[in-house]
Amino acid sequence: MPIWKTLxxxxxxxxxxxxxxxxxxxxxxxxxxxxxxxxxxAFARVIAIVMLVSWAWLMIEQALRKRIAQRFGWTIPVPxxxxxxxxxxxxxLFFVLPFLYTATTWxxxxxxxxxxxxxxxxxALVDPLYFKWLSTRRWLFLTFxxxxxxxxxxxxxxxxxxxxxxxxxxxxxxxAVLLSFPTxxxxxxxxxxxxxxxAVGLMAALGSAGWLARPWVPxxxxxxxxxxxxxxxxRSKMETGHRVQSIRPEQLHARGLYAYTAINAPLGLREHIYxxxxxxxxxxDRIALDIRGGRKEGYRAWxxxxxxxxxxxxxxxxxxxxxxxxxxxxxxxxVENDAPDAQVQPPEPARPAPGADPTHADESAADEPAAAPxxxxxxxxERPGPQPEAPAPSPGP
Numbered sequence: 001m002p003i004w005k006t007l008x009x010x011x012x013x014x015x016x017x018x019x020x021x022x023x024x025x026x027x028x029x030x031x032x033x034x035x036x037x038x039x040x041x042a043f044a045r046v047i048a049i050v051m052l053v054s055w056a057w058l059m060i061e062q063a064l065r066k067r068i069a070q071r072f073g074w075t076i077p078v079p080x081x082x083x084x085x086x087x088x089x090x091x092x093l094f095f096v097l098p099f100l101y102t103a104t105t106w107x108x109x110x111x112x113x114x115x116x117x118x119x120x121x122x123x124a125l126v127d128p129l130y131f132k133w134l135s136t137r138r139w140l141f142l143t144f145x146x147x148x149x150x151x152x153x154x155x156x157x158x159x160x161x162x163x164x165x166x167x168x169x170x171x172x173x174x175x176a177v178l179l180s181f182p183t184x185x186x187x188x189x190x191x192x193x194x195x196x197x198x199a200v201g202l203m204a205a206l207g208s209a210g211w212l213a214r215p216w217v218p219x220x221x222x223x224x225x226x227x228x229x230x231x232x233x234x235r236s237k238m239e240t241g242h243r244v245q246s247i248r249p250e251q252l253h254a255r256g257l258y259a260y261t262a263i264n265a266p267l268g269l270r271e272h273i274y275x276x277x278x279x280x281x282x283x284x285d286r287i288a289l290d291i292r293g294g295r296k297e298g299y300r301a302w303x304x305x306x307x308x309x310x311x312x313x314x315x316x317x318x319x320x321x322x323x324x325x326x327x328x329x330x331x332x333x334x335v336e337n338d339a340p341d342a343q344v345q346p347p348e349p350a351r352p353a354p355g356a357d358p359t360h361a362d363e364s365a366a367d368e369p370a371a372a373p374x375x376x377x378x379x380x381x382e383r384p385g386p387q388p389e390a391p392a393p394s395p396g397p
Contacts, residue, residue: 049160050091057088086130092148093121096155096220103223105329109216117151120144142182150176155220162268165219166324177207214325222271224320224329225298226262233258238300246334249312256306259318259331263301265293273328275303276319279312313337 057064069075097117104114123129123144135141153172157163163171184199184206231251232241240260247257259275270292277285291299303318318331 049156057084082131082135085135086124089124089130089144089148090121092152093117093124096151097121099155099220100151100218103218103220103328105218105327108327108330109213110218110327113217116147120148142179146176146179149179151220154217158221158269159266162266162270164269164271165222165322165326166272169214169217169219169324169326173207173210176210177203180206215321215327217326219322219326219328221266221269221293222322222328223264224261225264226260227329227331228258228260229318229331229333230258230260231255233260233302233304238302244333246336248337249335252308252312252335256304256308257333258302258304260300260302261320261329261331262298263291263320263328264295264298265291269293272323273301274319274321274323275301276321277303277305278317278319279309280314284309 065075065081097114100114100117104110123134134144150172153175154168157168157171158165180203181199184202185195228240229244230240230242231244231247233239234241240258244257259277261275263271263273265271270290273289273291275285275287275289276283277287285305287303287305289301289303291301293299312335314335316333316335320328320330322328
């Protein structure tokens with residue numbers, strides 16, 4: 001008997017004798033991914049490749065089981081397949097959680113998506129929930145599988161293929177919608193001849209809903225490592241002055257404001273993002289920026305807005321979003337008549353981004369391409385090229 005067949009039979013016998021063995025292995029490997037993936041990007045790529053191969057296994061497991069039975073005269077027990085599936089779900093969910101946890105803006109709808117993902121991870125870990133409640137309901141199991149695959153693709157595509165975040169979202173959503181066809185077909189109780197078309201219609205509705213919900217889905221591989229709103233910026237060093245929490249209208253008109261961000265992105269990834277300036281919930285300016293990934297401390301970029309309304313009082317936000325509309329983070333300040341001149345705060349102590357070297361200092365000069373005009377602005381919104389800098393704190397939303 002071939003060695004590989006002997007080893008496979010022993011593995012099956014072990015799984016039957018100790019049914020929790022594979023689940024424990026999946027849990028441990030998931031925890032290892034959770035702890036190390038934010039420190040070693042190369043390791044993250046390996047895990048992502050393993051995850052995508054694992055999903056191929058899930059798609060062909062039934063056909064493969066029949067093929068083995070026809071050729072070798074024995075079958076892989078269903079419980080073994082379910083344990084392997086559970087291991088893959090655990091590995092996938094624990095792989096994406098650290099990315100999405102870091103990228104989530106917690107005072108927005110993104111908290112709901114990441115919370116659902118955390119709940120899915122808990123279900124994958126608890127055997128009674130996974131085997132007695134989830135896997136016995138085929139439509140629910142397929143929905144769980146599709147949701148997990150969607151999250152894995154959001155994270156894996158930028159890491160492996162350098163696919164921009166917006167394109168990754170479209171591809172992940174497209175795959176999820178296609179995989180939803182069996183689930184939707186089972187849920188429909190119409191005549192067989194209409195079931196296919198009804199499922200296609202529901203798939204179109206699901207795809208539309210997923211696209212509209214994209215601001216609620218964190219961009220898994222992009223997050224802010226430092227933000228600042230300031231009236232001053234040293235362009236040669238790419239350093240801001242004191243950070244503004246509130247400012248008087250006359251100061252705003254006289255000096256304008258800088259919105260400064262440092263964005264962490266995977267090595268080799270190029271992204272087109274926007275600083276969207278909003279006044280009392282209404283968009284007044286959208287300024288484009290191109291960033292490149294690979295700097296652990298974050299890729300630095302700023303916009304300088306000088307053209308403000310005659311009455312700029314109220315709440316202001318600068319939303320940092322991808323070209324697909326996913327929110328990376330938000331900067332906030334207020335314009336008030338009674339804001340004192342001294343109401344600013346010094347820069348916060350830097351907190352290194354995952355894996356960053358706290359002694360690193362960037363000596364290169366800032367690149368300053370032509371300014372990009374703000375929407376309808378009399379004065380252009382300035383946009384120098386981003387540059388990486390020393391380790392920096394993660395922003396509060």
